[in-house]
Amino acid sequence: MFIYFLSLQQPQVRSNDSDIVNLPCDNWAILLPGPMLDLEVVPERSLGNEQWEFTLGMPLAQAVAILQKHCRIIKNVQVLYSEQSPLSHDLILNLTQDGIKLLFDAFNQRLKVIEVYDLTKVKLKYCGVHFNSQAIAPTIEQIDQSFGATHPGVYNSAEQLFHLNFRGLSFSFQLDSWTETPKYEPNFAHGLASLQIPHGATVKRMYIYSGNSLQDTKAPPMPLSCFLGNVYAESVDVLRDGAGPSGLRLRLLTAGCGPGVLADAKMRVFERCVYFGDSCQDVLSTLGSPHKVFYKSEDKMKIHSPSPHKQVPSKCNDYFFNYFTLGVDILFDANTHKVKKFVLHTNYPGHYNFNIYHRCEFKIPLAIKRESTDSQMETCTTYSKWDSIQDLLGHPVEKPVVLHRSSSPNNTNPFGSTFCFGLQRMIFEVMQNNHIASVTLYGPARPSGQLKTVDLPHEENNTPSLHQSAQRKDVCRKLMELRPGRNPGSHLLLPVSQRQARGLPSVPALGRSRFHQLRLGIYGSQL
Template sequence: MIGTLDVDIRPGSGLGFFELGSSLWNVLDLLRSLPHVFPQVDIKYDVDSSVTTPVVLHIRPHLDLLFSGHHQRLHTICARRLRDPHPPLIVRYKDTVLSSAEEVLRRVGVSRTFGPTYPGDDLRYPGVWFSFDEDRIGEGIKAPNPRHTEDRMQEVKRVIVSQKGPEGEERDALDEVLNCPVMHDDIARAIVKVHTGVTLYQHLPRAEPLHIRLGSTSAQDLVCDLGPPLRTHYKEDDRMSIHSTTKDNEEEEDGDYFYNYFQHGIDVLISGSTHTCKKIILHTNIPGTPLFQRYKRCLWEIEGRPEDDEDDSPPRMKFYDRFESINHFLSPRETPPSMVLDRTDDDDDLTLPNPTTRLMGYDGIVLEVTESGHVVTVNLF
């Protein structure tokens, strides 16, 4: 039996277990670890634009979590069906119980706790607002309400928590999340340079960029810069070696291993003999693909050659660009041959919108591309 769900309101910051700015990967990982508290979670997104679509986690029956489309960060939290007893919900603010099985949250109760605010159909305060309408999170934060009433006993139907904009302004539901402390240990951008490696920039203000260089960065360097990996996986799948252009005596040595940084959306293949970086894999975390939620989204950008020595802003292709554009960027004259990869071969019960991908190989880089033309992974070698 599921117990009472007890959540506290933190205006502009969070609600209960959930902190604004948290990544989709972290929140889903949290929900998986608490099945007794959150037994049913639905993931909703636009299949036609799955790379940049906002994602809504509907946690039955009380919570909706809206994540931004590009960065996959928790943007808005909505508590609804406050009186639904399955399970009962308690909503607190500081030391005050606003809503419970015994306490109905009404307009007058909100005003007593939070003070006066501007007139309107909803009660809006910096970082939190109270609505008297039923569910409408998918229609955006600023959805109009044709009715206007200020009945002091009117029952609150939804509580919405979002970030505070400049000077307390409301933020649009399609905006990206502002930088906040919960993001500071995460990677903000990953700049890819073919044949060289990846430069990582953190959200933490004034943090120095981190470099992963092919053939140079060691396993020890990675641990110092990124911390220990969440998993170390020894390479056993050699099916791609049949396509190798090296001679038999030059094939990859035994003992290569991966450092899996799921929390950054990065894998690094390390040589078993030199213990230096041989390959880097960056993951886009696209809903509807087999790799969704195994890795946090890595916001990668493939950098091209600068036009001249004074060009400090070389051209780049980003994780949300279509394959056709990236292909022209990497190989203007022709499209390379491709190989088909089906990651659901071993799971007959798994049905996904994009189960099959193509591996597109270039000099120093391989892209894994969905049937709809989105890049799932970037492989540097």
């Protein structure tokens, strides 16, 4: 298990000789004991107060955002995960100063269990009434008074813990200080206080989870309150042509929760496709505005091109659309403003970009060529390991390019370097534990004639006659003379006689679809 302390204001670092590093939020505040947290317990849902709330099903990034915002109150946060097998253990945020652990599912990275393992460091209340504080001990009698009767508990002799289970809530009592094992009868169900447990036994741990069983619990779907106007990707399928990827098909989730209508909000599920060669406007209308736009300052990989010394420096830079909640980056060409690259992020802990993106649940079809058989399609997913992909290929892959990431020239990457393998117009960035950190997709842009002119009438040699050219110029002139604020295409709905009376051109002679294309071209040039 790998442990590091999460800095709430500074980047995470790891020393070379130790796996544990303490990064204080504030040089003075970290030394002063903060006020004890006073939190409301909602079984099968959440733990929080009026300012913030940890909700089951919440994405990891939102929980970290809460910790960052309240870093002067919640301090000393550890991130625990398995460095070699990140999918075999839950990802844990350990609030050491407050005795709270947040357990996130290793696959979907949503909050699965909230554990309070030290009740002396926090105040707890249920329905506004405290059952644990400096003045109130969480005894078996207090739990019975606050939560009422429940099914008989379960005694674990190996852990010497007695578990009392409610729906979505469990309490564990430590029995190691008792003189004898409690006389537990499974069929005895007359209330908690009537069980033969020594008087005054206090709660050792408390768990909040979804369902009836802590052992079988799973992270619930993301609550509507966690969408916050964002769009999330349930799955991302890579589309491909004969040679490689051609685009993405995204299955998206969102919740229309405007102000005051949260109770009526419903989750919406829809699909969108984005292709290589799509314009910037196409992507904006398909996926919406990105969370951030990043302009590339230089291309560090151009040295691997056949003639890097012949490349002329560009006067303008390519730019990325960063969709953090989708786990996707889209690169646009600086000159054509068309899509030229997709980057899919897996958000594994131990990677340099961890917790910047949400995990992209992608599926990539790979063409596998075998001897004496036709090529077959195998699927690479977010959870595939690189050695398994190499086994499917059946042939050695070229040596990788070693990638060193750092935030500045003087800083080193605390998580080490990664390795980039090229395959079928894709670059797989592989971590040292063999998991895929990101996949970069390349593809030829579609011909410009296929983007928006599929509905144009065919003309011989695609060369307009002199009469048609003059007629188009007349259409442009008439459109530019329209009053500002008026719909440029509204006169198309007028009868022919009224168009002639107003001196408007005879649009049907041009073809309606061509007129729309021409109108789009006029106004598009002004953007």
